[in-house]
Amino acid sequence: MGKAVKPENFAASGINTVRTWITNSVNTGIFEEASPQKWILSNASYDTGTRRSGRRSVRGGARGTFLTLQKVPVRNASYYNAFVWLRTDGSFNGTAAVQVTLYRTDGSTQTLTGNTVGSGSGWTKSSINFSTSASGKTVDFVDYKVTVLSGGSGSVWADDAGLYECNSNYSVKVDANYLWQPSLEEWNPSQLRLMPMWRLEKRFTDYDAQGITQQLCIYDFKLWDNGFYSNYINDNWWDINSQASKQADMALRYLVARFGHYRSLFAYELTNEMDPNWSQERMSWIKDKADYIHSIDPYGHMVTNSYWNSPACSRFEQLSSMDLNEQHYYMMDEAKSSQLPMWGNLSSGVSIDTNSSNARSGKKSLRLSGGTQKGTVFLKPSAPYTFKFWAKPQSAVDGRIREYDETGRQLSSRQVRANAGSSYTQQSLAFTTASATASVDVEFYSSGTAWVDD
Structure with a gap:
């Protein structure tokens, strides 16, 4: 939460929206820390x-x-x-x-x-x-x-x-303790951090004046299922009947009551980068929290959720309680040189070879040295596809297609092999997805050294 973004920093068309984390952050996190604040x-x-x-x-x-x-x-x-x-x-x-x-x-x-x-x-x-x-x-x-x-x-x-x-003779106290975590407890679920709340309110005020909206990212999927309320209460965060879930509702109620009236509030984002694989428990949790926010928000703000690396499972996307879904793609750039579009983090034994002599086209290729690299693609069911790639293997390269349904259950596995050779050859595999297919993993593997391109 640094200096407020100015309208000229955004495109002239469309809605100007920033995404604000209110979890898992020292400056902006409104929830408990491992030890009381300050x-x-x-x-x-x-x-x-x-x-x-x-x-x-x-x-x-x-x-x-x-x-x-x-x-x-x-x-x-x-x-x-x-x-x-x-x-x-x-x-x-x-x-x-x-x-x-x-x-x-x-x-x-x-x-x-x-x-x-x-x-x-x-x-x-x-x-x-x-x-x-x-x-x-x-x-x-x-x-x-x-x-x-x-x-x-x-x-x-x-x-x-x-x-x-x-009051002036100290006979009456205002029922509000000025101290954070006065009982010195760890992760006390009955309290929120007021100083980040004040910073957040300042942003709402600034953005109101500047024509900018913000989306509140409330929980961090990777942390909240094994910490914070669940850790304190010792129950299951994703169980909508648990005490941890009820405590989450209290926090949501406070957020809506305090910030819901600001014109600069765009949407409530339930979690950051939830696992897109299907889970009935997480589906129930998403529906429960989205329905609860809708029931208490008189201004009708949108509720969203984000999923890591790829589109969410189709059943998440079809949930009527959600107004929109977010897909987070991590692309290759100067800060994440070990990542590729769609492929994400490169696995052990896999690297980007920048020696153009090892590329079939362009300047780079994927180098396998006893490693496996895979990426997930969401496909249509009962539809024809062709999987093609070029390989220059010192050792054989296997190209694999693994099909999964929306629950994450593997339906099939197909493979095409490029045998060892000194130059690039193209491999091709035609297939038709099953009627229950939701996604496929595209995978390359070599026990030795090989290059894959195009």
Whole structure:
């Protein structure tokens, strides 16, 4: 999420749309990270054996600040209460407390300290009330800290931190904790990252003014089936009846409620690069999430999904709950020199030979050195095709066609061989796809060295 793209950066015709990731990213990811955002641990560690609530706390003991959340935004001329729950063992020989450092626009700072907790204490609340009011000075943000003030041996545990805005006599708190992950839990599914949300909202505002729309890429297929909500709740992310799936609905509800009214929202993209092979479980998940967004979005935005390398399985494409499907092709360029159109990443023992003397035409050929290379092509069922290629093999080259139905089940395998020789010869294989064919893998293999072209 860098500088906003300007309209002149896009083509004059058509819709101007950018794709914005809100998952698997430090700056723009709205979901949990492996550890709470910006919590800094110094001479401290997470402890799952001792905690006041949840699954863990932070354990320190050495003198100095051992837990910090930096630059928490606050409002000027307002009243706040900061606190943390502390516990110490009998060998702890000092005191510990919550602290807040106020940063003012004139460059001055002020550190305030709450009531202290000493040796052998059960869970005790260290708390401080403070105001951001100061004559002629504005407070923009604070550092929240938990500090061992004296001593330096033994252990002190911190859990369930808080920073709340209050009324002027601190008798009433606004029910919104300013701290990220205040219970210090890992992947707490009940919270989203507000700072990336603010950045995202700024983009919506900028794009509204500039006539640009954005598509929100919500989940990353490669990560979400074995982490995040599933990891925390310990169930199946793709099961629409699971708790992880219900938690996903809560996140979708928040996104639609907060950003759905922006004119610059183009579409919701459910996942980035889902496996295009057929799966009833994933099909049910796509339908469930798309139907849910449609049911709660009064503005009727489109819902889409993307699939890696090739068109999605035909059954995914025919799902009526989806407004459009995306196909991601990875082409050869300076940044991905090991990739070819349709073929994707080159396998072990396969390379691009730039010696034009080994090419049949042009300057490049595919060199096999005891390797196999394949690519997937989606074909019509019950239709005639001809597979042709030119080969110059020092060792024999097999060209293979493997047919698959829409569930990924292999239907047939065909092969044509180019025997060893010193020059290029053309091989040809005519075939008719089966009535259930959805795709074929085109594959080349040589146990030795060979070149394939055209």
